[in-house]
Amino acid sequence: MSIIMPMHNSAKFLRSSIESVIAQTYKEWELLIIDDFSDDGSIDIAEEYMARDPRIRLLKNTQRKYMPSAPRNVGVQAAKGRYIAFLDSDDLWFPQKLEQQLALFKDNRTAIVYSNYEKIDEKGTRSNRLVMAPSHATYRTLLCGNVIGNLTGIYDTSKVGKVSIQDIHHEDYAMWLYILKQGYNAQNTDTTLAAYRVSDESVSSNKLKVISWQWNIYRQVEHLSLIQSALYFVSYAWKAFSKSII
Numbered sequence: 001m002s003i004i005m006p007m008h009n010s011a012k013f014l015r016s017s018i019e020s021v022i023a024q025t026y027k028e029w030e031l032l033i034i035d036d037f038s039d040d041g042s043i044d045i046a047e048e049y050m051a052r053d054p055r056i057r058l059l060k061n062t063q064r065k066y067m068p069s070a071p072r073n074v075g076v077q078a079a080k081g082r083y084i085a086f087l088d089s090d091d092l093w094f095p096q097k098l099e100q101q102l103a104l105f106k107d108n109r110t111a112i113v114y115s116n117y118e119k120i121d122e123k124g125t126r127s128n129r130l131v132m133a134p135s136h137a138t139y140r141t142l143l144c145g146n147v148i149g150n151l152t153g154i155y156d157t158s159k160v161g162k163v164s165i166q167d168i169h170h171e172d173y174a175m176w177l178y179i180l181k182q183g184y185n186a187q188n189t190d191t192t193l194a195a196y197r198v199s200d201e202s203v204s205s206n207k208l209k210v211i212s213w214q215w216n217i218y219r220q221v222e223h224l225s226l227i228q229s230a231l232y233f234v235s236y237a238w239k240a241f242s243k244s245i246i
Helices: 014-022 040-052 067-078 099-107 139-143 172-178 208-219 225-242
Strands: 002-007 029-033 056-060 085-087 110-120 124-133 155-158 185-197
Touching: 002 067, 002 124, 014 029, 014 056, 029 040, 029 067, 040 056, 056 067, 085 099, 099 110, 099 155, 099 185, 110 172, 124 185, 139 172, 172 185, 172 208, 208 225
Parallel strands: 002 029, 002 085, 029 056, 110 185
Antiparallel strands: 085 155, 110 124, 110 155
């Protein structure tokens, strides 16, 4: 089990994120922290944990990319585990996340397992802001809007291999679509297993930019027709609005 954690100036929240991995009831994991030119003490924190726990490794980008795809790809290529999961350096997992999710990969057609998640504020305050996802997802249903929170998703490399992450915005969504387009399914644990830290500085906070990113995936990545793109976009917009008001 390999966990990919990109890191850039994450000292404020990094300890909490790492501790949430260490607290997992499932213990057979490696945590790959990929630094993207931090200068705020993040590296010192990561090295401290690496010295304490041999399951934790610190890797570094060769040049600053300003996109999460680059450090994630470094982690994917270095990963040794059959399963690959993603956790940003300010988000949190709840203790039973890995244990509950890995149990669902026994189905030969399930290549992705995800869960519901909870929104928390910058201080980590919980206020029951739950983002609920459907029990199952396929390529077609995912085109209607991304229901797989990246901090919750795990995929099985024994079924789909290691998937390179495209250097685009909404890169996680494009990755899940690529996997499901091969005919596999995604399954939800139907439990809440992670916490997403909401910040005004988050990449997805600019709604106009997000809209253009979504349209780009329909037209340039999935190569859908104009009519298909428009129909899926209507569904996406409704799902995105519903999620934003939680």
